[in-house]
Amino acid sequence: MDADPAAVALKFAFLGVLYLFLLVIARSALKDLRGSRAVAGGEEGTGMHAVAGGRVAATDATLVAVQGGGLTPGERIDLFGGVTIGRSDEADVRITDRFASGIHCRVHTRGNVYYVEDMDSTNGTYLNGGELRGEAPLSDMDEIQIGDTILRFELVLDDEGIG
Amino acid sequence: MSARNRELLGLIPVAGLLIAGFAAVFSVRSAQLDNTSLIFGAYFFAICLAAHIFLRFRLPNADPYLFPLVALLAAIGLVMLYRINSDLARDQANWFVVGLILFMLTITFLKDYHVLERYRYLIVVAGLVLLLLPRMPVIGSQVNGAYLGIKLGPLAFQPAEFGKLAIVVFLASYLREHREVLVVGAKRFAGITFPPLKHLGPMLVVWGAAMVMLVFIRDLGSSLMFFGAFLALIYTATNRISFVIIGLAMFLVGAWFFATTVGHVGDRIDTWLDPYADANGTGYQVLQSMFAQADGGLFGKGIGESLLWAPGAKETVENTLIPQVQTDFIYALIVNELGLFGGCGVITIYALIAARGFKIASLARDGFSKLLAAGLTAVFALQAFVIIGGVIRVIPLTGVTLPLISYGGSSVLANMVLVALLLLISDRARRPEPGEPL
Numbered sequence: 221m222d223a224d225p226a227a228v229a230l231k232f233a234f235l236g237v238l239y240l241f242l243l244v245i246a247r248s249a250l251k252d253l254r255g256s257r258a259v260a261g262g263e264e265g266t267g268m269h270a271v272a273g274g275r276v277a278a279t280d281a282t283l284v285a286v287q288g289g290g291l292t293p294g295e296r297i298d299l300f301g302g303v304t305i306g307r308s309d310e311a312d313v314r315i316t317d318r319f320a321s322g323i324h325c326r327v328h329t330r331g332n333v334y335y336v337e338d339m340d341s342t343n344g345t346y347l348n349g350g351e352l353r354g355e356a357p358l359s360d361m362d363e364i365q366i367g368d369t370i371l372r373f374e375l376v377l378d379d380e381g382i383g
Numbered sequence: 384m385s386a387r388n389r390e391l392l393g394l395i396p397v398a399g400l401l402i403a404g405f406a407a408v409f410s411v412r413s414a415q416l417d418n419t420s421l422i423f424g425a426y427f428f429a430i431c432l433a434a435h436i437f438l439r440f441r442l443p444n445a446d447p448y449l450f451p452l453v454a455l456l457a458a459i460g461l462v463m464l465y466r467i468n469s470d471l472a473r474d475q476a477n478w479f480v481v482g483l484i485l486f487m488l489t490i491t492f493l494k495d496y497h498v499l500e501r502y503r504y505l506i507v508v509a510g511l512v513l514l515l516l517p518r519m520p521v522i523g524s525q526v527n528g529a530y531l532g533i534k535l536g537p538l539a540f541q542p543a544e545f546g547k548l549a550i551v552v553f554l555a556s557y558l559r560e561h562r563e564v565l566v567v568g569a570k571r572f573a574g575i576t577f578p579p580l581k582h583l584g585p586m587l588v589v590w591g592a593a594m595v596m597l598v599f600i601r602d603l604g605s606s607l608m609f610f611g612a613f614l615a616l617i618y619t620a621t622n623r624i625s626f627v628i629i630g631l632a633m634f635l636v637g638a639w640f641f642a643t644t645v646g647h648v649g650d651r652i653d654t655w656l657d658p659y660a661d662a663n664g665t666g667y668q669v670l671q672s673m674f675a676q677a678d679g680g681l682f683g684k685g686i687g688e689s690l691l692w693a694p695g696a697k698e699t700v701e702n703t704l705i706p707q708v709q710t711d712f713i714y715a716l717i718v719n720e721l722g723l724f725g726g727c728g729v730i731t732i733y734a735l736i737a738a739r740g741f742k743i744a745s746l747a748r749d750g751f752s753k754l755l756a757a758g759l760t761a762v763f764a765l766q767a768f769v770i771i772g773g774v775i776r777v778i779p780l781t782g783v784t785l786p787l788i789s790y791g792g793s794s795v796l797a798n799m800v801l802v803a804l805l806l807l808i809s810d811r812a813r814r815p816e817p818g819e820p821l
Contacts, residue, residue: 230407231685234400235721238728241396241455242735245448249738 281334281358281375283327289315289369297371302328304339305366319343319367327358327373334358334373343367386447386813387439393451394435397458398428404462404686411687412466423465427458427476434483441490442810449739449809452732453787453802457795459729460788463716466687467709468700471790478792482799489803496807500751503556510549511592513542518599541784543605544797547762548804550609554589554616555754562620562750589613590630594637601647603638604769604781608762610634615761616754619744655779671705672715672774676726683722691716709790711782714774729788730771737764740805746812756808759801 281299285291297303303312308322315324321341328335337355338345345352346365358364360375402424431454438445457479465472493499499506516533532541593610596602614630617623642649650665658666658673678684691708692698705712718726740760747753766786773780784794 224410227407227411227685227688230403230410231683231721234403234407234686235682235724235728237396237400237403238455238725241393241400241451242728242731245393245452245735246731248448249735249742 281373283313283364284372284374286363286370286372287368289317289320289366289371291315291369299327299329299334302326305364305371306339306341315366315369317367317369320369324366325352325364327364336362336364336373341366385443386445387435387443389447390438390450391432391435393448394428394431394454397451397454398424398431400455401427401458401462404458405465407686408462408466409687411685423461423476427461430480430483434486437487437490438806441487441494442806444813444815445806445810446739446743446813449736449743449802449806452736452739453799455732456729456736456787459717459732460713460785460790462686463713463720463788464709464790466689466720467691467703467716471700471709474792475790475795478795481792482795485796486799486803489800490807493804493807496755496804497751499552499755500556500559503553506549507553510546510553513546513549514596515599516542541791541793543600544784544793545800547609547612547766548759548797548801551612551616551758551762552755554613555751555758558616558620559750559754590633590637593634594641598641598645598648601645602781602783603642603648603651603779604773604783606638607634607778607781608765608769608783611765612758612762615765616758619754619757620750651779651781655776658776668706668712669774669776669780672712673776675705675715676718676775679719679722679725681722681724683718683720683725686720689716689719710784711770711780711789712774713785713789714771717788730767733764733767733771733786736760740764743805743809743812747808748812752808752812756805759805763798763801 283297283299283303285293285295285297287293297313304323304326305311305313305315305320306322306324307315307317307320311323319342321339321343323339324341325336325338325345328337335355335357336345336347336352338352343366347356347358348363349365358373360373362373364371364373402421405423406421431450435450438450461472461475461479464475519533532539534540590610593606593613596606596609600606610630614627617626617630638648642652653660654665654669658669660666662670675689679689691703691705693704696702700709705715708716714726714729717729721728737760740756740763744753744756744760747756763786766783769778769781770783770785770789772778784791786798787795
């Protein structure tokens with residue numbers, strides 16, 4: 221069958237415009253992927269654990285006791301901008317853990333981001349299983365381990381809406 | 384360039400494609416070009432522009448590419464329906480307008496979509512009722528052995544299209560609250576993480592629901608779609624691939640059991656495995672669709688050039704060579720007219736929409752938004768997979784619509800609400816923090 225040249229031209233024009241359009245969008249999607257890799261935590265598969273990592277105002281985060289330290293599991297400690305954690309009476313959050321130093325580490329805020337900082341403790345502070353050197357930004361559901369004590373950092377998000 | 388300007392630029396090629404498509408159909412079928420196609424394209428561009436201006440005011444930070452991609456699907460759908468029958472295209476265009484109105488209403492009244500969480504049990508009950516409605520006497524209607532539609536007088540309606548939204552909203556809200564218990568206390572056995580037994584309950588309930596759907600609605604594809612969306616949500620919530628593997632294994636065992644015991648489910652699978660066994664009966668649809676796609680070749684026969692009716696046959700919608708070409712098998716027609724490249728293009732559109740959806744989920748700042756965006760995207764993408772997979776014989780055929788392309792009011796309306804929700808989540812996620820440089 222002889223195809224009408226105009227119809228053939230239209231068909232290829234249709235396909236051409238369609239693919240050009242898709243290419244432009246795909247390119248921007250790729251750009252997004254490259255950009256977000258640098259921001260995201262790396263090992264986070266779904267990002268659920270990094271909800272809003274570091275983008276939330278400083279007042280709405282808590283530490284949740286997971287185990288040890290003489291704390292009741294599930295106990296919530298409001299951060300109010302920052303706390304020190306350790307075995308001594310001077311620490312804002314006192315934990316009874318024989319591996320903990322007097323002032324073991326502190327959680328503080330800078331910009332809109334929470335950081336955990338090791339205060340030269342004897343046995344070190346672990347963040348999500350890895351040893352913490354100096355300070356590191358916290359994102360939602362990060363686990364801070366001091367000796368046998370585990371605290372989880374949780375962002376508190378108002379269900380009625382943010383912003 | 385701002386997000387909304389990119390959106391506007393994206394709509395221009397879409398309108399161009401619609402005009403080109405209508406012109407092609409018109410030139411083939413009337414052997415002359417007149418301004419109908421231009422008017423149709425301009426009309427389409429105008430309603431998209433209205434929605435765009437609405438978005439500009441209401442959701443200035445929302446994802447810029449989602450709406451043009453959705454409009455592109457609608458445009459391809461309209462061209463293909465116009466090629467089948469101009470009345471179908473007119474109806475569909477009207478549904479698209481109604482859908483856009485619903486889209487704007489959703490954005491206006493559900494600006495804070497977190498209220499959905501408060502009504503989650505009401506929503507899930509409504510969703511389950513919607514799913515089971517087609518099995519009710521009098522109003523339920525059976526199409527090819529599956530119960531997917533209801534008929535109220537002249538009005539036919541596919542409640543599952545809205546049911547899927549309700550189920551996803553419920554699951555997102557439920558998992559937002561309970562995701563931790565699924566992970567804490569999980570046991571590892573033989574290298575696979577098993578959730579604690581007592582918390583496996585919800586998973587078993589959803590699995591049970593999918594199995595009930597399989598038996599009652601008799602549709603493997605829809606239950607695969609729902610269960611797949613659930614697994615996607617579980618994965619998003621817990622970050623454990625093992626849960627997905629366990630869930631899929633459970634689904635396969637259940638599906639295998641019912642395929643061997645429930646006649647209709649088994650028939651679909653037999654047809655899928657060997658359509659030639661009954662080429663003029665149960666295998667007819669699938670085979671006609673396969674032939675049409677093979678006939679399309681690499682670049683297709685051209686828009687409007689496919690052989691839709693046997694020579695001499697009356698050119699009605701009921702009479703087409705591929706049965707149900709306007710709904711289930713519209714993908715076969717696209718491949719016939721635009722070839723492998725056209726078909727891949729359509730699949731790419733769905734893939735890009737899925738990419739945008741998951742991007743929205745990854746940007747969202749709270750658990751419910753993340754889960755909702757991921758769930759809505761998963762259910763949308765899975766629906767496209769289930770029907771395209773059925774038509775190209777990758778999986779057994781199912782009677783769900785090709786989202787936003789197939790003819791059908793309920794499908795258009797439900798999917799426009801879905802897109803509205805995604806844009807709402809996106810706008811909130813991308814809104815700059817107060818005090819943050821733009």
